[in-house]
Amino acid sequence: MNLLDVRGLTTAFMTGSGEVNAIEEVSFSIREGEILGIVGESGSGKSVTALTVMGLLPQPPARVAAGEVIFGGQNLTRMSDRQMRSIRGPGISMIFQEPMTSLNPVFSIGDQVMETIAAHERLSQSDLRKRAIDMLDKVGIPSAARRLDDYPHQMSGGQRQRVMIAMALACNPKLLIADEPTTALDVTIQAQILDLLMDLRDEFGMAIMIITHNMGVIAETADRVLVMYAGRVIEEAPVAGIFDRPLHPYTRGLLECVPSLVEDKPRLVAIPGTLPEPARRPPGCRFAPRCVHAQPACTAAIPSLELLEPTHTAACFRARELAPA
Amino acid sequence: MIGVAFRRLLSAIPVLFIVSLISFGLMRLIPGDPAAAIAGVSATPAEIERLRRDLGLDQPVWMQLIDYYQGLARGDLGKSLLLGKGVFAATMERLPVTLGLSAYAMVFTLLIGVVSGIIAALRQNSWADQAAMMFAMIGISVPNFFLGLLMIILFAVHLGWLPSGGYVAFREDPMGWLASMTMPAFSLAMLQAGLLARITRSSMLEVLRQDYIRTARAKGLPQGKVVLKHALSNAMIPIVTVVGIIVSLLLSGAVVTEALFSLPGMGQLLTQAVLSRDYPMVQGGLLLVTTFLVLVNISVDVLYAVLDPRVRYE
């Protein structure tokens, strides 16, 4: 059974010039303990997808226009605020791109870890403290007991991200959403944080949805990969399928400019043009204007995801004929 | 924290020195013969001469300056010409009235300002936000003495609910104090309340879109905790920095409020001193009030350090 089922999810934003869909008809699922990577450029809708699942988008201006998010048999998009709060933490939790600004500067890290637990479980102050120390220990904060009363500004970026992870896992969530968890960190720290996430997955057994623009991170962590472009899912496959037989021209373009973890090459040198803004998306296949294989038919209709191989789907009219033999 | 307090006290010394110089210099700026101006038109030459000697105005300026600072060092601020007693004693007599009025007004300011600012920020662009901001705009635009007059016309003249003026000491009759101070304090508070509502709103809006607020929501914290703990504790930091300005505005405004409601406070004392050319009183009173304000500002900076660990551990 799937832990999370997202079906036909469309999230719209009210803007000065009318309503614009940030993501459209996004569907995917995550099994228990699985690591799903979502990859795409910034602005492709990865984060909006994650925030919609968490119910963290400000409404208005955001609105779930269609689709559903099924978690543990319940539709999260229909939930009241109170119900949703009980999911966040013990059900799904999230870590963010900016560890420097994601912790509240005026409270100690111990306080912030403890209040997370206290929001969902009735524990005495000393038990809360013990759990917090235990969690900080698990995420590799040295001499955790002494650092409990430290403030975020006294820690490095890598350490703060570890604290964020401790907070996110404090209530034993079934799913952890990691939105670009390493992007803001030094390369050496990036690898450490990814290793930590993998270790903790083995220890806690939670599923992870990891969002990144970095194919290197995907290769390192993901079991299955979702590629997003301009608000839509354009390809989905197990990680081997994506790297060995990419079926969408955009995915191929992404792979051609894979930055290794060691050197951060400029992104997407191989793909000309830029990602269209949500309000100015082209008709038909959104990638067509930048695609070297585009034909007139590509701008006539939006290609839908098609099952091209047993576990591999892609949304491209020419996928079959262009597929490597 | 002690470091912050110490550093601020040190940096206040040159400011207070210049403040004392300005207070001293004011009387010497009187065009023509200050002694004659102070004594008034009806004074005889002999009276003027005596006054000149009493005030030390017959001495060269540098001698007067030395005398002035020697006096300050002894804690002697001079003697009021009008009241015939020490400036310090006269000020201390009137201080409770002004402090009581300002404190009461501060309560109105904080209650109205912070609460309406938070509500406006949480419901940005709603009718509640627009109403709160309209209210704040009126608050910062209505002169406090006009608001006071309107309240007198309504509540004292027409309805007869509250006295139109006069002072009742708190120690003698707390309810009477409350009755006599409510209109003055409210009319005095509106300007600062409007200012604070606007600052609180923009500070809250700024904080509410920070990443750590999203983190707090992502942890499943209840809305109340997100707003009152995580948002307000950060929003308070810029709010606290304007408390010094608010106290200064309150003391400034109290001058008029006291005149309007016949409250025998500091403002009345100094206005009377100015109008009757009691310059030693003006000079000493100005120095005392301003020193008080400088000390308030230092306390505000220390409070700032208490609220913001980034400053505390510097």
Add this chain to the structure above:
Amino acid sequence: MSEIADAEGIAQKREHPARATLRRLFRHRLFVTGLFLFGIIAGVAIAAPWITGVDPQRLSMRNKFLSPSETWVFGTDNFGRSLWSRVVWGAQLSMIIGASVVALNAVFGTLIGAAAGYFRRLDNALMRVNDALMAFPAILLAIAVTSVLGPSTLNVILALSIVYIPRTARIVRSSVIVLREMEYVQAAVAAGAGHWRILRHHILPNAMAPMIVQLSFLFAYAVLSEATLSFLGVGAVPPTPTWGNIMAEGRDFMREAPWIITIPGVALMITVMGLNLLGDGLRDVLDPRLRIQQ
């Protein structure tokens, strides 16, 4: 959403920046409302000689305490003087004092602020004096200065300038300090431009926006403070009508003739509110640091 703001930014780049700013200003609801309110008072003040038939100081004991009517638009006061004439001339005095304080602030606030911000050696001394002047409660300092100089319109202008110039100077100084470190200014220094030239061509034009915003609020404070001073009896000398002294005189008659207080009070409120709205609008449009919040 930032993309949409960017798109708007690109569209506006084709227009002359000054025209674009004006267009944004006139689309700003608060600014237009403020301009309208302030415009009414300013217009009345300028037209004072032509729209007041009766000398504001002419006494007529037969006509005292007349409530507003067709002949006496705003009624009369305790001496039977036309309140319309007095309030209109009071408006003119308020505008003259407000505008003079603003002008003096624009000149001396800029000079002092620019000197302190640009020449590091002057900064400490100038700012200590500035801080000291700002430490005094505004009204008390203004009262003290007016009393030293003697009550008159000119002295009120001087007193209010002494109170407010330090505040303006501080704002100019902080923008100059930021601008001084900008690369294009450093480039001009490297190219050997003189201090005066750098200040005039590279720094001051860019420090104008926060200054203009400050000056419109300052106009409001000046009008308000002038009314306060004359309400306390230390402003322009009666019988010259000012809103403050009209209201002060009306205090003794608030039961039989409340309009003596309410009419100048409302006029004062309209002026101050108009200027505050104007300032809010200018700040939203001109000061990009604060524009984000809109």
